[in-house]
Amino acid sequence: MAEKIFPISQSQLEKIIQKYPTPFHIYDEKAIRLNMRRLFKAFSWAPSFREHYAVKAAPNPRLLQILAEEGAGADCSSLAELILSDKAGIHGEKIMLTSNDTPADEFQKAISLGAIINLDDITHIEYLEKNAGFPEVLSFRYNPGSLIEGNDIIGKPEEAKYGLTKKQLFEGYQICKDKGVKRFGLHTMVISNELNPNSFIATAELMFNLAVEIKEKLAINLEFVNLGGGVGIPYRPEETAIDLEYIGAGIHTAYDKIIRPAGLNLAIAMELGRAITGPYGYLVSTALHEKKTYKDYMGLDSCMANLMRPALYGAYHHITVVGKENAPLDHTYDITGSLCENNDKFAIDRQLPAIDIGDRIVIHDAGAHGHSMGFNYNGKLRSAELLWKENGDVELIRRAETLDDYFATLHYDGSVF
Numbered sequence: 048m049a050e051k052i053f054p055i056s057q058s059q060l061e062k063i064i065q066k067y068p069t070p071f072h073i074y075d076e077k078a079i080r081l082n083m084r085r086l087f088k089a090f091s092w093a094p095s096f097r098e099h100y101a102v103k104a105a106p107n108p109r110l111l112q113i114l115a116e117e118g119a120g121a122d123c124s125s126l127a128e129l130i131l132s133d134k135a136g137i138h139g140e141k142i143m144l145t146s147n148d149t150p151a152d153e154f155q156k157a158i159s160l161g162a163i164i165n166l167d168d169i170t171h172i173e174y175l176e177k178n179a180g181f182p183e184v185l186s187f188r189y190n191p192g193s194l195i196e197g198n199d200i201i202g203k204p205e206e207a208k209y210g211l212t213k214k215q216l217f218e219g220y221q222i223c224k225d226k227g228v229k230r231f232g233l234h235t236m237v238i239s240n241e242l243n244p245n246s247f248i249a250t251a252e253l254m255f256n257l258a259v260e261i262k263e264k265l266a267i268n269l270e271f272v273n274l275g276g277g278v279g280i281p282y283r284p285e286e287t288a289i290d291l292e293y294i295g296a297g298i299h300t301a302y303d304k305i306i307r308p309a310g311l312n313l314a315i316a317m318e319l320g321r322a323i324t325g326p327y328g329y330l331v332s333t334a335l336h337e338k339k340t341y342k343d344y345m346g347l348d349s350c351m352a353n354l355m356r357p358a359l360y361g362a363y364h365h366i367t368v369v370g371k372e373n374a375p376l377d378h379t380y381d382i383t384g385s386l387c388e389n390n391d392k393f394a395i396d397r398q399l400p401a402i403d404i405g406d407r408i409v410i411h412d413a414g415a416h417g418h419s420m421g422f423n424y425n426g427k428l429r430s431a432e433l434l435w436k437e438n439g440d441v442e443l444i445r446r447a448e449t450l451d452d453y454f455a456t457l458h459y460d461g462s463v464f
């Protein structure tokens with residue numbers, strides 16, 4: 048069971064709203080820090096454990112800075128994410144570029160930052176060499192195909208656009224070794240929002256065996272294996288959070304069995320995003336309109352532009368009506384936004400307490416792939432991001448967009464209107 052408790056009191060929240068009107072995203076700094084420490088502790092047995100936080104999950108330099116203070120690096124897949132990481136004080140091999148269909152300027156930026164480059168395809172070797180040159184440390188993304196089942200969000204590996212086949216992987220390392228690259232890593236990410244801890248242990252075993260095979264066949268001693276992201280979070284209260292200690296211990300056993308006898312000094316890396324910040328970010332909105340037709344609708348002052356997951360994946364996000372945490376769940380609502388899109392709903396047929404107009408509505412687990420997926424459809428503006436600090440203060444870490452931001456990119460002749 049995952050308890051869904053909004054950690055900020057009602058009176059504190061009202062004070063925050065006086066200064067920063069809803070909707071906004073708010074992140075719990077202390078909980079994020081403790082979570083990061085927990086991950087490092089679960090892998091403290093490993094010769095060198097690295098977490099490259101997946102920047103796309105919450106691309107805010109202030110959050111990246113907090114994560115970096117706790118020891119994290121960054122996993123980037125765009126030019127903006129590389130620059131964000133650099134600005135947050137994450138440098139050199141703490142940055143890993145795991146991109147696909149990569150344009151030259153991303154490779155060039157990664158080289159200039161001294162980042163690790165993780166190639167998604169064998170043809171990218173030539174493209175990289177021609178457009179940017181080789182990095183100090185090169186990695187390849189492995190796609191194990193039907194060896195692994197995958198899941199709904201990411202799909203089956205053999206249907207996924209990512210990574211190299213095993214044959215290409217061996218060719219790729221050989222080509223790069225012949226071209227003088229000396230330091231290598233290996234990467235995979237085959238699963239997303241997965242709550243079964245054994246899948247991560249199975250993936251680690253597969254990757255460890257591959258690392259040994261690469262040593263035997265190519266005489267390459269990999270420096271790290273990166274197991275990607277994909278650790279899920281319990282969006283539903285009846286789900287159970289992944290036990291990071293269990294994963295750490297399971298991977299430890301596999302490491303001792305496979306890697307130690309092979310004499311490899313292999314670091315373990317991960318690129319968790321969702322599991323690090325997801326549960327510790329909240330979208331706070333206000334109930335704006337109640338509408339009763341064939342169903343009861345409660346319209347908020349936020350919409351799918353602020354949190355897309357329910358509309359995009361039919362994802363469940365838990366909802367708390369502030370001040371009514373203990374009230375009976377005796378009303379059934381569709382909780383909607385204002386887009387001219389019928390799937391702009393945060394919840395469908397959700398049992399909730401009676402909601403009054405003006406009630407504050409908290410949507411849980413919005414701390415990863417939440418604000419970052421925002422968009423401007425219907426001219427809706429992205430909200431502010433706030434940091435709830437350990438001492439109870441609130442810091443604005445991204446202001447809300449304004450109409451001036453929206454119009455800033457448009458070119459038109461004012462006189463025609």
Ligand SMILES: *Cc1c(COP(=O)(O)O)cnc(C)c1O
Nearest residue numbers: 101145276277278318319320321
């Ligand atoms: C999205 C992504 C991640 C992070 O996934 P989470 O589900 O947030 O852990 C890590 N690595 C790569 C390559 C990704 O595309």
